[in-house]
Amino acid sequence: MSLRNRLVEPFEKIHYKKIQVIITFSFLTLTIGMVVLVSIMLYNKFSKSAEDNAYLNIGQIIDQVNTNLEFYVSGMKDIFEVVQDNIANSHDISGVQLHEQLSTILNTRKDLVSIALFTEDGQLVHNTPQISMRPNSMLTKQGWFENAKQHPGVLQFSAPHIENLFKQPYRWVVSMSKKIEYYEQGREQAGILMVDINFKTIDELSKRVSLGKKGYVYIIDGLGNIVYHPQQQLIYAGLKYENLESVLNYAYGTYVDESTGEERIITIKTVEPTGWRVVGVTYADETMTTRKDLGSFMIWFLLIVLIIVLIVSVFVSYKISKPLRVLERSVKKVEDGDFGAIIDVSGAYEVEQLSKRFNLMIRRIRELMDQIVKEQEGKRKGELEVLHAQINPHFLYNTLNSVTRLAEMGRKEEVVTTITSLSKFFRISLSKGKHVITLEDELEHVRNYLIIQKIRFKNKFRYEIDAQVEALSCMTLKLILQPLVENAIHHGIEMMVDEGFIGIYAWIEQDELFLRVTDNGLGMTEERVAKVLSNEGHLSGRGSGVGVRNVQERIGLYYGNAYGLTFESELEEGTTVTIRLPIIRAVDQGGDL
Known part of the structure; x- marks a missing residue:
């Protein structure tokens, strides 16, 4: 398959x-x-x-950006300190040596735009390179200048702006400023030192960052001013919105922002010492891909x-x-009647065991069926023997021969008694074809048989029949007492010199029916009892034709092997046969067995 x-x-x-x-x-x-x-x-x-x-x-990406910016800012801070030290160590701000030193510093870094020193009222003291200032630059109003004055001794970083102090190309710069002390003509003065850094380097550091297809990084200062944004022009034009108020609440951390209508993951790091915040924006739909x-x-x-x-x-x-x-x-x-089916099922252990038990069951069923067939054959054989006994010609011949002799002798009463008993004997034997009759009829049957045999044997024996009244209505197989009485006459009493005695008794004990036939005849040995039970003791032609063994087999077939005959016999003492049967009343009998 x-x-x-x-x-x-x-x-x-x-x-x-x-x-x-x-x-x-x-x-x-x-x-x-x-x-x-x-x-x-x-x-x-x-x-x-x-x-x-x-x-x-x-x-990690934002950390890397933050680290790069801090590293870069730290480098710029170091350069600022070098410039500050050179100015502090110079006794004349206008000296040629200082100018050369500052020019050397400026030329070593391409991202340095200019170095300038101003008085507190905004007058130019020194600048490198030496370029003229633009008029109306409003120097003192610029944020880097004011912050330096308000926080003396603290380095200040401005937001990106266009450098407009000197007459040179406009550039986006970040200004570092600080209030310092310097010497001019031998006198110590206070001034504002400024170093402009080209914003392009910071811009390039930020542009390298990639946070998905739509994500980006921007930088703001501590006041919320945008230092860098990849879409800065859209911000200034009002075409893009950043929720900076929420960002200013965090120095470090991550939170989810939905102010723009989309779920965005905001990650913040602070750049030291500038106070700038590096803000990473990642869109949740990309993160959750x-x-x-x-x-x-x-x-x-x-x-x-x-x-x-x-x-x-x-x-x-x-x-x-x-x-x-x-x-x-x-x-x-x-189920369909095929008991020859033997299966050989392979599979699980339980299935194999079940198939074996099934085969054993089938074999047992066949054995039981064969046993039932044999038992039924035995039953039919026994019934045929009983039927044959009912019309046994030898018994009828012997009885009629006795009647003839009695008639010739003029013993009319005995003739009438014999014929009447014979009639009743055969009437009960036939019983309209029934195999089960009441105990009362069975006792009447054996009584008629005893009357006939007593006349035939010239009163050679006497008999007694005694039964409990309750037992008379019990049902029993017919012709189970007569063979025992016949056996007692022919094998026990016929050969005796003294008068014989046959007693027949019936009683109920412990819900069972007991029948007993006893005689005072010659008795039997155990071997003789065995022969009688095997039917070898039956004298065909002289009795009714129903052997003792036939009685035993019929009882076993009808009632089971637990019931049947029990023999007690001693030589010169007599024989007692007891029959044990179940109690079956006429109302319990569903029909003929």
Whole structure:
């Protein structure tokens, strides 16, 4: 059988109580539940890890930008301190030596634009390179100048602006300023030192950062002024909005911002010592792409697993249930009457054991059927023997011969008694074809037999019949007492010199019916008793034709082997035969047995 047929066959006739269906759906349900549970756990774990990794990656990028800026600012700060030291160590601000020193410093760094020293009221003291100032520059109103005056001794960094002090090309610069002491013509003076840095370097450091397709980095100062923004022109034009108020609340950290209508992840770091804030903006839909991809993967993975599990569960359940279906078909054959079906089922241990027990059961059934057939044959044989006994010609001949002799002798009363007893004897023997009669009829039958035999044997014996009144209505097989009485006459009393005695008794004891036939005849040895039970002791042609063994077999067939005859006999003492039967009342008799 091909794999396709194996997979299709179970679904041709689906019954929800079939073991194959139960195994398939149980295995499928358990597997689906486990796969779904594991998938959810893995999805949550991986998506959380992906989200944490995304945050960590963003943080690392912002840290790197912050580190680069701090490193650059630290370098600029060192240059400022070198310039400040050169000016402080010069005894004449206008000396040629100082000018050469500052020019050397300026020429060593391409990102240095200019160095200038002003008095507190805004007068130019010295500048490198030596370029004329522009008129109306409003020097004292510029932020870097005011901040330096307000915070003496503290280095100040300005926001990016266009350098407009000197007559040179306009450039975007960041101004470092600080109130310092200097010497002019031997006198110590207070002034404002300014060093302009080309903003292009800071711009390039920030532009190198990539935070996804839409993410970016911008820089603001401590007052919320934008130092750098990749879309600065849009900001100034009012076409783009940044929620700077929230940013100013954080020096470090990460939070989610939805002020622009989109979910954005804001990561902030502060650049020391400038106080600038490096702000990383990442869009959540890009950050969560990994979660979406993972979710799609999990869905496809689950579908593939379900298909595989379905195929495997159907195949496995088919293999498990196949021997059971073979066993089912064998049982169906037995149900249809075929007891020759011997199965050889291979499979699981339990199935093999079940098939073995099934074969043993079939063999036992066949044995029981053969036994029943034999018993029925024995039963029919016994019934035929009883029927034959009912019309035994030898018994009838002997009785009629006795009647003839009695008539010739003129003993009319005995003739009438014999004929009347013979008539009643045969009437009860026939019993309208019934095999079970009341104990009362059975005792009447044996009484008529004793009357005939007593006349025939010329009063050679006497008899006694005694039965409990409650026992008379019990049902019993017919012709079970007469063979015992016949056996007592022919084997026990006929050869005696003294008068014989035959006693017949019936009583109920412990819900059982007991019948007893006793005589004072010659008795029997154990070997003789065995022969009588084997029917070898039956004298064919002289009695009724029903042997003692026949009585035993009939009782066993009708009532079971627990019931039957018990012999007690001693030589010269007599013989006692006891019959044990179950109590069956006439109302319990559902019909003839």
